[in-house]
Amino acid sequence: DAGITQSPRHKVTETGTPVTLRCHQTENHRYMYWYRQDPGHGLRLIHYSYGVKDTDKGEVSDGYSVSRSKTEDFLLTLESATSSQTSVYFCAISEPEVVPGISPGYFGPGTRLTVT
Amino acid sequence: ELKVEQNPLFLSMQEGKNYTIYCNYSTTSDRLYWYRQDPGKSLESLFVLLSNGAVKQEGRLMASLDTKARLSTLHITAAVHDLSATYFCAVDIDGGGADGLTFGKGTHLIIQP
Numbered sequence: 001d002a003g004i005t006q007s008p009r010h011k012v013t014e015t016g017t018p019v020t021l022r023c024h025q026t027e028n029h030r031y032m033y034w035y036r037q038d039p040g041h042g043l044r045l046i047h048y049s050y051g052v053k054d055t056d057k058g059e060v061s062d063g064y065s066v067s068r069s070k071t072e073d074f075l076l077t078l079e080s081a082t083s084s085q086t087s088v089y090f091c092a093i094s095e096p097e098v099v100p101g102i103s104p105g106y107f108g109p110g111t112r113l114t115v116t
Numbered sequence: 117e118l119k120v121e122q123n124p125l126f127l128s129m130q131e132g133k134n135y136t137i138y139c140n141y142s143t144t145s146d147r148l149y150w151y152r153q154d155p156g157k158s159l160e161s162l163f164v165l166l167s168n169g170a171v172k173q174e175g176r177l178m179a180s181l182d183t184k185a186r187l188s189t190l191h192i193t194a195a196v197h198d199l200s201a202t203y204f205c206a207v208d209i210d211g212g213g214a215d216g217l218t219f220g221k222g223t224h225l226i227i228q229p
Binding site for chain 1: 215216218219
């Protein structure tokens with residue numbers, strides 16, 4: 001299994017509080033991603049990073065910010081959590097050039113966030 | 117805006133039967149991915165399809181890609197209970213493999229004895 005961990009794995013928080021989710025990789029992959037998964041929507045890209053301090057927005061970036069100060073860590077912050085951000089959050093990593101036969105990316109175990 | 121549509125979204129079938137899941141996408145792309153997700157678990161990569169006409173097989177699953185029709189299929193042969201899961205197709209947002217993926221909504225597959 002690829003070396004991706006997410007912390008915390010479960011979190012319950014109240015509306016209006018800040019929350020930070022952490023993704024840590026040991027694969028030295030350049031690209032890292034944050035997705036959220038909601039019933040009926042599949043996975044949707046929140047933000048991604050193509051290197052240290054280089055990040056960009058995805059499809060559903062409103063209300064989220066990210067930071068990447070080291071290759072191995074990618075943080076997702078909800079500045080002021082809302083109930084609509086209750087979701088399962090997945091981190092993923094990849095290299096930009098896919099070699100045939102090799103998975104394009106690996107997903108972390110996920111973080112289940114509940115905002116009450 | 118890239119759109120990825122899977123059909124069906126829910127499928128209940130009997131063991132031993134064959135069936136196909138369809139994945140249509142709205143932009144030119146020669147790179148498509150299939151993933152499997154078990155309940156409460158992460159996503160597991162099944163197939164990477166890199167060019168028009170690509171076909172890949174693993175056990176009872178076979179995936180194909182027709183870039184001209186913007187269509188990929190995941191075919192299940194002689195289904196067994198262990199294949200029960202949710203299957204997602206995904207397409208590169210920018211075609212280059214770097215800017216993330218757009219996923220279909222997933223096909224929830226139940227295989228009954």
